[in-house]
Amino acid sequence: MNHDSLARGVPHATPGAIVARALTGRLHVDPVEGRTVRFGRNRPNVDLCVGETDLRVSRQHGLLTRRDGHWWVANTGQSPIRLPGTRWLFRDEEAVPLANGYTPLFVRGSRDREHLLELYVADGTAKQLVPQHESVIQPPTRWRLTPDERLLLVALGQRYLLHEANPQPVSRQQVAEVMAELRPDANWSVKRVEHMVAEVRARLSAGGVPGLLREEVGEPVGNTLNDNLLRELMLSTSLVPPDLALLDPLS
Template sequence: MYFLEPLTPSLLRHEPLVAGGPAPVGTLFVLGQDGGYAATPHPARTLVLGRNSPDVHVTVGSEDWYVSREHATLRCARDGRWTLRNGGKLPIRIPETPALLHQHEAPVPCGYTPLYIQGSRLHVVELLVSAGPRGAGEVRPGTGTRDLAWPLSDRERLVLVALFQLHLLRADDAHPLSWNETARCLNEVPGQRGWNDRKAEHAVDGVRKRLAAAGVGGVTADSAPADAIKRNLLRVLVDTATLAPPDLRLLDEGVDSPRRNEQSGVVR
């Protein structure tokens, strides 16, 4: 198995290399806030997730008493497929499937899957099962990773995460929040205060204008109906992995957490 550093980019945005090259088919990547592991498929191989940092592979909720010491186990079957088992008291939410309850199991699909555990705050764990390297003529091990994400300031990212949080959670009734709801959410974020609907909308307007200037359509009033602008903006940000489920941590931790400050500055 291979350790993933705490500052490893979101698995939605980037598939890490394994031993200096593309990952073999079926390789499982698991990434939490404090790093994670990559494990090539091997029968009976297991990775454990939970609160008890010394005895688990991936730490989840180290200071959250509602998260179990060993909350979940990922196990590889003989056919190379991975299974997730919930050994904790809290359910594990997996998008587009019923919540995984205590002692229940579910297969881990190929591709990207975020896991959500709601304790005293929201915990996000990323899973990625690799489909294997692309054709040799397309990408070589030494080829730089392409990033489609649009640049955002910390302030903009925080507002967009608040605005589209239900979509990032993949809630059944997902919809963008209103500007008033967004402002109320922002004022509850650690270190944030003084937000109102106009400030929230103004921050997003700056993103929409930059996208429009770069040739992105449907994100301004002159290119789409008013009720479609937020939906079009969301599609652009999600399709380019500009926003990803781990960004939801900003709403619980703010931007002054040590890990966040290593990656960017504070919201101003």
């Protein structure tokens, strides 16, 4: 069996074909309208076996179907399937279309196990990725922040920087109080805090970051916009745990 991940690309696949790979094997299916691929625990009765030793995985856990020029994934099992972007697909929900290129699926199993199913929809442009052992690293895009913005966002996102489980942004009132104590030469009202955070969200949104505008997330908004902002700042290393030292004067 080839243990190479499909994330490296599938350079010779027919455009529109889907290549699927699990621990137990790999298959290639041409883009024939109405074609289906079954995956699950019951090796004799599915096209690709996933989680064959795990009783939390259904015997037929999902389907890949070619329809309307796309491949679609549907969950027919008891436990959810995790898609990229923290999206979950549950049984009997509408099938989800797969984008061209690489998509990993994670089938939920027992005792926090997840079983990987790699998918690759060919578009005719894929090239085999090669190792880049000696190449210069491409660092993440770090967003420019003014000193006041950085301090305010550290105060807002301190629970994220502390790696708390299920963190939430600090309240705007608390942030205003922190700013007033650390920057007493300015009037730090709740309104000013809101305005500065909104300016940063707008700037990052204009730079291509999704989920930072009210119209993108729908109602009720709650903390979603600021949660998305803080996660982007963390993932891009624009904010890092050592930034918590900015709050040390409060100790």
